[in-house]
Amino acid sequence: MNDRSNRDCLPLKALDDRALGHVAEYFRALSEPLRLKILNALRDEARNVGELTELLNCSQANVSKHLATLTRYGFVERTAQGTSAYYKIADPRVYQLCDLVCGQMAQHFASQAQMLGATAPTARARR
Amino acid sequence: MNDRSNRDCLPLKALDDRALGHVAEYFRALSEPLRLKILNALRDEARNVGELTELLNCSQANVSKHLATLTRYGFVERTAQGTSAYYKIADPRVYQLCDLVCGQMAQHFASQAQMLGATAPTARARR
DNA sequence: TGCACCAATCGCCATATAGCGATAGAGTAA
DNA sequence: TTACTCTATCGCTATATGGCGATTGGTGCA
Numbered sequence: 001m002n003d004r005s006n007r008d009c010l011p012l013k014a015l016d017d018r019a020l021g022h023v024a025e026y027f028r029a030l031s032e033p034l035r036l037k038i039l040n041a042l043r044d045e046a047r048n049v050g051e052l053t054e055l056l057n058c059s060q061a062n063v064s065k066h067l068a069t070l071t072r073y074g075f076v077e078r079t080a081q082g083t084s085a086y087y088k089i090a091d092p093r094v095y096q097l098c099d100l101v102c103g104q105m106a107q108h109f110a111s112q113a114q115m116l117g118a119t120a121p122t123a124r125a126r127r
Numbered sequence: 128m129n130d131r132s133n134r135d136c137l138p139l140k141a142l143d144d145r146a147l148g149h150v151a152e153y154f155r156a157l158s159e160p161l162r163l164k165i166l167n168a169l170r171d172e173a174r175n176v177g178e179l180t181e182l183l184n185c186s187q188a189n190v191s192k193h194l195a196t197l198t199r200y201g202f203v204e205r206t207a208q209g210t211s212a213y214y215k216i217a218d219p220r221v222y223q224l225c226d227l228v229c230g231q232m233a234q235h236f237a238s239q240a241q242m243l244g245a246t247a248p249t250a251r252a253r254r
Numbered sequence: 255t256g257c258a259c260c261a262a263t264c265g266c267c268a269t270a271t272a273g274c275g276a277t278a279g280a281g282t283a284a
Numbered sequence: 285t286t287a288c289t290c291t292a293t294c295g296c297t298a299t300a301t302g303g304c305g306a307t308t309g310g311t312g313c314a
Contacts, residue, residue, distance in 0.1 A: 017160070019229075020160050020163050020164065020167075021160045022232060023163060023225060023228055023229060023232065024157070024158050024159055024160045024162075024163055025158070026228050026231075026232055027154045027155070027157040027158040027228065028154070028155065028158035030151070030154040031151050031152070031154040031155035031158050032151055032301095032302080033144070033147050033148045033151045034302085035151075036147050036150060036151055037147065040147075048260085048261090049260075049261055049262090050259095050260070050261085058303085059303070059304065059305085060260085060261070060262090061261090061262080061263080061264095061303080061304070061305080061306095062302075062303060062304080063261095064261060064262055064263080065262085065263085065301095065302080065303090066302090067261095067262095068262080068263095073235070074231075074235035074238075074239075080261095080311095082260090082311070082312070083258095083259060083260045083261075083310070083311045083312065084259095084260065084261080084311095085260080085261060085262090091231060091234070091235070093227070093231055094231070096227060097224065097227055097228065097231075098150060100220070100223060100224055100227065101150055101153050101154065101224065102146075102150060104153075104201075104218060104220055104221070104224075105149060105150065105153055107218070108200070108201035108218070111201075112201075159271095159272080161272085161273095175290085175291090176290070176291060176292090177289095177290065177291085185273085186273070186274065186275085187290085187291075187292095188273080188274070188275080188276095188291095188292080188293080188294095189272075189273060189274080190291095191291060191292055191293080192271095192272080192273090192292085192293085193272090194291095194292095195292080195293095207280095207281095207291095209281065209282070209289095209290085210280070210281045210282065210288095210289055210290045210291075211281095211289095211290065211291080212290080212291060212292090255314100256313105256314090257312105257313085257314080258311100258312090258313080258314100259310105259311085259312085259313100260309105260310085260311085260312105261308100261309090261310085261311105262307100262308080262309080262310100263306105263307080263308070263309090264305105264306080264307070264308085265304105265305095265306085265307100266303105266304085266305090266306105267302105267303090267304085268301100268302090268303085268304105269300100269301085269302085269303100270299100270300085270301085270302100271298100271299085271300085271301105272297105272298090272299085272300100273296100273297090273298085273299100274295100274296085274297085274298105275294105275295095275296090276293105276294080276295085276296105277292100277293080277294075277295100278291100278292080278293075278294085279290105279291085279292080279293095280289100280290085280291085280292095281288105281289085281290085281291100282287100282288080282289080282290100283286105283287085283288080283289100284285105284286080284287075284288095
C-alpha cells in the first residue's frame, strides 16, 4: 500500500482500486436500515445488546451481528461490563454523513417533484 | 429538538422507518466499487456508455446497469445524443460524501494502526 | 459447584444483486 | 428499405448477506 501522503483525507479522485473498494465497503456498512437504527439509538447514550434488542424489536442474534459490523468499521465501540456489552458511538462524524445524505435526498425528491409537476400531465414518462 | 428547523435536511434522528430505509438505499447505491469508479470518471466531464465501458474495463451491460442505478438515485443525469447516451454528474455534493468517508476511514485506519503498534510488535495486520 | 443470564457465533434458508452473454430496440448512414 | 452502431434489457448463475432458531462461551451469584 503506497498510502502515505495526507493524514486525514485522500480525495476520491486519487484512490486506487483497493482503497476505492474500502470506500465502497464503508458505504455498504451504512446501507442497512437496522444498522442506521442502531446508530440512531446510540446517538445520545451507550446501550447494551439487550436494550438495543428491545428498542429495535428484533432478535438478539441480529443485533449482535450488526454491532459486529459497525464495530469492524469503527462506527461504534464495545465495552464489556459484567456480563453485558455496552456499545457507544466511536466517531460522531458518522451523523454528518447521514445528515448530508438526508439533505441530498430531500433536494433530489424536491427536484423530481418539480419535474413531474412541470412536465407531466401525462406523468409516467421520464422512465 | 423535535423541530424541523432546517428546510432541506431532516436530521437522522427524526427519521421514521420509511425515510430511514431510503437513506439506507442511498448508501447502498454508493456501496459498489464500479459505481464509485463511474462517479470518478465523470468527475470532470460527461461521457457516454462506450467511453465508460472502455475506461472501466468491464462489460457494457454492467455499465448500463450501474448507470441506471446512479440515475435512479439522482447521482448522474442522462442526455441522449444520436445513438449515444451521455452521462454527467447531477449533484457534485456526492464528492463531499466520498471525501468525508475517505477522511473518516483514514482516521479509523490510523487509530487502528496506533492500537496495533501499541499492543502488537507483529505489524503486518494493518486490518 | 451448579444455576441464571447475557452476548457471540453457528447452521440454515431466503433474497438481492453483480456479472456475463445474448438480444432487443432506437438512431444513423448507405 | 438494409446494414451498422450504440444502449438498454433479458435470462441466467454465483455470491453475499439479512434474518431466524439453536447453541456455545463467559460472567456473576447462590
